[in-house]
Amino acid sequence: MDRKTLDLEGKTIDEAIEKACKEFGLPRERLNIEIVSEGSSGFLGIIGSKKACIRASVMSFDLAMEGDRDNEHEQKIETQPVPQTASDPMEATVADDNGESLAVKAKEVLHGILQRMGLDFPVNIDETHDTINLRIEGDGSGLLIGKGGQTLDALQYIINKATNKNGKERKRIILDTEDYRMRREKTLIALAEKLGQKAKRTRKPVTVNPMNAHDRRIIHLALQDDKQLMTKSRGEGNYRKIIILPAKKN
Known part of the structure; x- marks a missing residue:
């Protein structure tokens, strides 16, 4: 093995x-x-x-990364020998604090990771007051999604850590490609409604497999207006199960 x-x-x-x-x-x-x-x-x-x-x-792209495994806040990326320039994306993003916007930093971090993966995709930015949306474009970008979105989530995690590491300003960074986030949301809402109906029909709790915080929130919101149901998370860490329960009758 x-x-x-x-x-x-x-x-x-x-x-x-x-x-x-x-x-x-x-x-x-x-x-x-x-x-x-x-x-x-x-x-x-x-x-x-x-x-x-x-x-x-x-995860496969992590095999090319070198990090301080005892401290996830000090992650760095290992490369195969490549020409280094004074404007190396990862160096500029993590080390420099020259007033550059977080959105630009986040985009440079992403480009740096893609470069080390041997990939070259254009990235579009859409920014709000508290969120930076990075959208990877181009044919074949779907390979970055991974099973159940795990690769995309891992990339998003690293970009959030690297971009928000040193500055006083912090913004949530959401990474997407091929409208995966929107498709995932629709799938989760349909799942929530289906399992909610099962809980009401059987009058028994229904357990949803472990999910990250973002996906759990979609499930909770999808069922929050249904007075016949209650939802709660169970477990520890980033991935937790959701329990859908029939509400107690008065």
């Missing part, structure tokens, strides 16, 4: 994922997680119980 891939067990999937994050020294957003076995509690929770098992690996 590749040295960048580990099989890990835990009493639950969440516990196994937490172990993976500790083993790699990376947040959940920068790992590929494959569920090998969800495990079972067995008879009376004792006899025949099986642990949950996952297969974890570092």
Whole structure:
């Protein structure tokens, strides 16, 4: 098995994922997680119980990165030997604090990462008072989405950390390509409505698989006006489950 891939067990999937994050020294957003076995509690929770098992690996673009794995705030990017210039995008963005706008910095960080991945896509910027939207254009940009948007989320995480690291001004950076965020939102809203109907029909709680904070918020908002339902998050860390429950009758 590749040295960048580990099989890990835990009493639950969440516990196994937490172990993976500790083993790699990376947040959940920068790992590929494959569920090998969800495990079972067995008879009376004792006899025949099986642990949950996952297969974890570092996201492919991260294999070309070098970072201080003990401190995620000091991440740097390792390159194959390439010509260095005084205006290296990553150097300018992270090290210089010359009054340059955060939007420009964020775009330069993204271009620097794409360059080290051997990719060259145009990037458009749309900025509001508290958000910077970076949109990667061009044929083939969809390869940056990854399974379930994991690669796009990991890139977004790194850009947020690098751009907001030194300055006093902070803005949330959202990375998108091929309208993935919009398509993802529509999918999550449809999922929320479907599972909400199931919870009302069966009068039993329905559990949604672990999601990041952004996706959880979409689920919560999609069902917040339904007086017959309640939603709550469960778990720790960035990825948590959502429980959809039928509201108690008065």
